Amino acid sequence: MSNDDLFKGYRGPGRELLERMGVAVWSDVEVTTDKGSFRGLILPRSETADDHHLVLKLDTGYNVGLDARVVTAMKSFGRHEAHYKIPEKDFPYDPAKPNVKLFGTGGTIASRLDYRTGAVIPAFSPGELYGSVPELADICNLKTEKLYAVFSENMGPEQYIGLAKAVAREIENGVDGILIGHGTDTMSHTAAILSFMVQDPPVPIVMVGSQRSSDRPSSDAALNLIHGTLTAATSDIAEVMVCMFGPTSDEYGLLHRGTRVRKMHSSYRSTFRTISDIPLALVDRKVVQPLRSDYRRRCPDRKVKLDAVYDDRATILYYYPGMKPDLVDGLIDKGYRGIVIAGTGLGHVNKPLYPALERAIAAGVHVFMTVQTLWGYTQMYVYDTGRDLMELGVVPAGNMLPEVAFMKLGWALAHSDDRDEVRRIMLTPVAGDITEREPPDAYLVLQGGLPEVDRFVKGHRM
Amino acid sequence: MDDQNLGPDSQRRYDDREFYQALGLKCGLEMHRQLDTTHKLFCRCPVQPYTSEYHAEILRHMRPTLSELGVYDPTALMEFKTKKDVVYRLHRDTVCTYEMDDAPPFGLNRGALERAMVIGVMLNLNLVDELHIARKQYLDGSIPTGFQRTTILGVGGHMMVDGRRIDIRQLGLEEDSCREVSDRGHRRTYMTDRLSIPLIEIVTEAQMYTPMEAARVGSAIRRLCHLSGVCRTGLGRARQDVNVSIAGGTRIEIKGVGSLRELPALVHYEALRQKALLEMRDTARSRGIQADGFEGAVDVTAMARRHRHPALNIAWGTGTSAQAIVLRGCAGMLATPTGPGRTFGDEVSDRIRIIACIDRVPNMAWSDDPASFELTELFGAVRQQAGASPADAVVVVAGPAADVATAISEVRIRMQEMLEGVPRETRRSLRGGGTRFERVLPGPDRMYPDTDLPPIVLTERDFERARAASPEPLWDKETRYAVMGLSPVQIERLFTTDAWTIFEAVAARSALRPTILAYLLLDWVPALGRRGVPTVEVDADLLVRLFGDAGAVQWTQKDAAAALAQALGHAVHWVGKNASNGTAEVGA
Numbered sequence A: 001m002s003n004d005d006l007f008k009g010y011r012g013p014g015r016e017l018l019e020r021m022g023v024a025v026w027s028d029v030e031v032t033t034d035k036g037s038f039r040g041l042i043l044p045r046s047e048t049a050d051d052h053h054l055v056l057k058l059d060t061g062y063n064v065g066l067d068a069r070v071v072t073a074m075k076s077f078g079r080h081e082a083h084y085k086i087p088e089k090d091f092p093y094d095p096a097k098p099n100v101k102l103f104g105t106g107g108t109i110a111s112r113l114d115y116r117t118g119a120v121i122p123a124f125s126p127g128e129l130y131g132s133v134p135e136l137a138d139i140c141n142l143k144t145e146k147l148y149a150v151f152s153e154n155m156g157p158e159q160y161i162g163l164a165k166a167v168a169r170e171i172e173n174g175v176d177g178i179l180i181g182h183g184t185d186t187m188s189h190t191a192a193i194l195s196f197m198v199q200d201p202p203v204p205i206v207m208v209g210s211q212r213s214s215d216r217p218s219s220d221a222a223l224n225l226i227h228g229t230l231t232a233a234t235s236d237i238a239e240v241m242v243c244m245f246g247p248t249s250d251e252y253g254l255l256h257r258g259t260r261v262r263k264m265h266s267s268y269r270s271t272f273r274t275i276s277d278i279p280l281a282l283v284d285r286k287v288v289q290p291l292r293s294d295y296r297r298r299c300p301d302r303k304v305k306l307d308a309v310y311d312d313r314a315t316i317l318y319y320y321p322g323m324k325p326d327l328v329d330g331l332i333d334k335g336y337r338g339i340v341i342a343g344t345g346l347g348h349v350n351k352p353l354y355p356a357l358e359r360a361i362a363a364g365v366h367v368f369m370t371v372q373t374l375w376g377y378t379q380m381y382v383y384d385t386g387r388d389l390m391e392l393g394v395v396p397a398g399n400m401l402p403e404v405a406f407m408k409l410g411w412a413l414a415h416s417d418d419r420d421e422v423r424r425i426m427l428t429p430v431a432g433d434i435t436e437r438e439p440p441d442a443y444l445v446l447q448g449g450l451p452e453v454d455r456f457v458k459g460h461r462m
Numbered sequence B: 001m002d003d004q005n006l007g008p009d010s011q012r013r014y015d016d017r018e019f020y021q022a023l024g025l026k027c028g029l030e031m032h033r034q035l036d037t038t039h040k041l042f043c044r045c046p047v048q049p050y051t052s053e054y055h056a057e058i059l060r061h062m063r064p065t066l067s068e069l070g071v072y073d074p075t076a077l078m079e080f081k082t083k084k085d086v087v088y089r090l091h092r093d094t095v096c097t098y099e100m101d102d103a104p105p106f107g108l109n110r111g112a113l114e115r116a117m118v119i120g121v122m123l124n125l126n127l128v129d130e131l132h133i134a135r136k137q138y139l140d141g142s143i144p145t146g147f148q149r150t151t152i153l154g155v156g157g158h159m160m161v162d163g164r165r166i167d168i169r170q171l172g173l174e175e176d177s178c179r180e181v182s183d184r185g186h187r188r189t190y191m192t193d194r195l196s197i198p199l200i201e202i203v204t205e206a207q208m209y210t211p212m213e214a215a216r217v218g219s220a221i222r223r224l225c226h227l228s229g230v231c232r233t234g235l236g237r238a239r240q241d242v243n244v245s246i247a248g249g250t251r252i253e254i255k256g257v258g259s260l261r262e263l264p265a266l267v268h269y270e271a272l273r274q275k276a277l278l279e280m281r282d283t284a285r286s287r288g289i290q291a292d293g294f295e296g297a298v299d300v301t302a303m304a305r306r307h308r309h310p311a312l313n314i315a316w317g318t319g320t321s322a323q324a325i326v327l328r329g330c331a332g333m334l335a336t337p338t339g340p341g342r343t344f345g346d347e348v349s350d351r352i353r354i355i356a357c358i359d360r361v362p363n364m365a366w367s368d369d370p371a372s373f374e375l376t377e378l379f380g381a382v383r384q385q386a387g388a389s390p391a392d393a394v395v396v397v398a399g400p401a402a403d404v405a406t407a408i409s410e411v412r413i414r415m416q417e418m419l420e421g422v423p424r425e426t427r428r429s430l431r432g433g434g435t436r437f438e439r440v441l442p443g444p445d446r447m448y449p450d451t452d453l454p455p456i457v458l459t460e461r462d463f464e465r466a467r468a469a470s471p472e473p474l475w476d477k478e479t480r481y482a483v484m485g486l487s488p489v490q491i492e493r494l495f496t497t498d499a500w501t502i503f504e505a506v507a508a509r510s511a512l513r514p515t516i517l518a519y520l521l522l523d524w525v526p527a528l529g530r531r532g533v534p535t536v537e538v539d540a541d542l543l544v545r546l547f548g549d550a551g552a553v554q555w556t557q558k559d560a561a562a563a564l565a566q567a568l569g570h571a572v573h574w575v576g577k578n579a580s581n582g583t584a585e586v587g588a
């Protein structure tokens, strides 16, 4: 065993003390400090914590930190190393059940603790999943494949293309549904790009994750996984979907179309919402219950249109009052070929930006307008500002969400650099990315505190 | 501890050292006190009076997770078997998204930490240098996250009680849990206003050897908390658990002891319960009862439907069933008394209620029960079908099929535990000294480091501030008061009523006999108050004005009382002979 393993995570005065005392991590010790004595196991130290404390696990299970600089004596009683393992059992196979393939990209469907960083790291295999969520075996036969082990903010073009190809390959292999474990932060970005890269899928492609990591008893991971698996295995909706909690209560999940969904709260379980439309379906532990009928149906063929290309020279410009034109100039100089503006109101920016946008468009940059209100359409005829912008060549992108338009633009640019062609690709809906109409109940954000809302909430659980 | 509330007889009985020594009784205490902060421990919600009002409800389920060392905690698995819907009631003013477990914790409340450290100093603890927040799993749902955020401030302390050193194992700072509203079938409901209020937990070593001793130590800790000035007072702001074991028995944790007055009886009856269980084990062994003697389960749905027995009188329909389990060689054992008004049958029934969620009363019919006489035929049929004899006991459970299956398996588990003696349990206190099963005793495997918060380094300045803020040790004060001639009851009452602050101030500046001063503060002033005399102006200055001269040493209790009454504008006419006991009439 290397010295680094013996003194895992310890540096500076902490490590010096352990070396001097001849005591390694996982040793059962009695430590005496200027404040008294303590008995317990020496635990590895998190690398982000300071370098002069020792961590001791008391026999009551509590951890305490002792300042190495005030330690006067240390006595060792042997070692007891812990091996953290998720219980693993063979996932049962039943020929009568549908086959589901689960791809892992990271995220915390199942996870374990990393002593080095003190953080939770994902762990994942059919056996581990069956060990922690045995209910899955009642639904389907499950195979898993770990494609990536990254936090969702580290997903990028390379991963999108790899994921899209893997999904298409499994569909061609005859799987009955695809499940994708993904961190929630950029889950909707990935859902959007998959909707463009894997078109007309014959089976459900379901993204799941969790807002509370699975190392917590109250985690939403298991239930999201059950909902997602049931959807992938049995649902008739053959689209790219996000499957996450409906309410914050452990009641049901919602299936959101991959191009209309957005994470709307930094920590709530019920963070995902379908924007400017209603969700596709409700799913509980037993059944998927569609909320609408205009979805793509599951079909027995194995045909899928794979179009996995991406150009990373696109960006989003989140407009704010007083934005200076040099930002746009900077983007032209750096070689960006596409800009999605998240504009105010119906899709506006201030006048000083016009010349810069004109320069950008003249330089061949494709500029599209979306709304930072998220709900609703761009409508650039209503005010002069909008008309002026369109005259400059800024293209309103309907009710496409800013992030969806951004993902789509990267995809579109990989197909063409022609102004009209890019415009055609962008404005032709692929999978609900632009809708023709917004139903009257598509924008419902209940305002707490109102008497009628209080009454509703009290009767329906949040 | 109000010693007056236990009759002298029971006090003597519960302090009978020889009796409990023969049993090998040992007790330890876990005292919980809320800290007097304005805000909660990990968020900015205010601490407010409890209310039953709420604006919204959420529903959660708990799943066991692995401990840091890679093991499942047995309690966690038990709670998972119960499959409870847990409903939380939320009041807009007292909880935020943190308590709902829909947002990560904010930093630890430093005011709470400072207050807890004062207690740490008062208990002479070996204080730690760096706090690590842990997650202690609670799958009963009492905390929406499924764990309590908790941290250890120090270990290895001590205090003096009645001249004896009592060791303190540890002091914890943690968030309080929810208040249970109801628990019926598969649904448990909690109110969340108490959730996350800063709470300290003082754990003593198991060094109390009679029930009264446990109560006296509890009382001393209560006084210490009061004296510290950092604890919240009022109904529902303090709780204690007591750990009890006897020789050959097991450490049993009795939860939710609301008042120290109930404690001696609880300890006493728990010691006797363990003794009864050990005797049962020996009987079972001598009868040759084996762990595999509880395998026979028989479906008796068809027969059970015909009976009116209250345990079988359920709404029969699809999905319901009745099952019988044969307990080989156990005839008569379920009737063994284990507590006041309780038998071993109740212990088995508790498991069915808590784990299988069948909470009808009664929730099982058993062949030893005289009230089950009408089921003799059914028991006979079961015995016949299972190849059993009248020497075997039979238990029948009816209800939803899945719950009945769990129940039968729990009966089997409890019987197997019977062969081992006293199973490791957490028990809930009942009125009259009894207890009932609450859950399997959790172990250290339910601890998990909290990855949401970094460790908190304590500096010399923190320790210095805590030392400066901690008052003279309680036991030193007590000794001083005892030397002054005060009775133990007076000393206790001075601390619990806060009158000690005035007492200290006046005793230092007056020659009045300390016992008279204590009488005035504890008995006379309240007596005047009850008679409508305004007593708000009674403070140290007033008393020193009245009794500050050297001659005060001569005052009798009667004269001092009259002088004080007069100073408050009221004349006193003594009646009867008991004037010195304070029987007086107050006139205008």
Ligand SMILES: [Zn+2]
Binding pocket: B040, B043, B044, B045, B094, B095, B096, B097, B098, B099
């Ligand atoms: Zn809060």
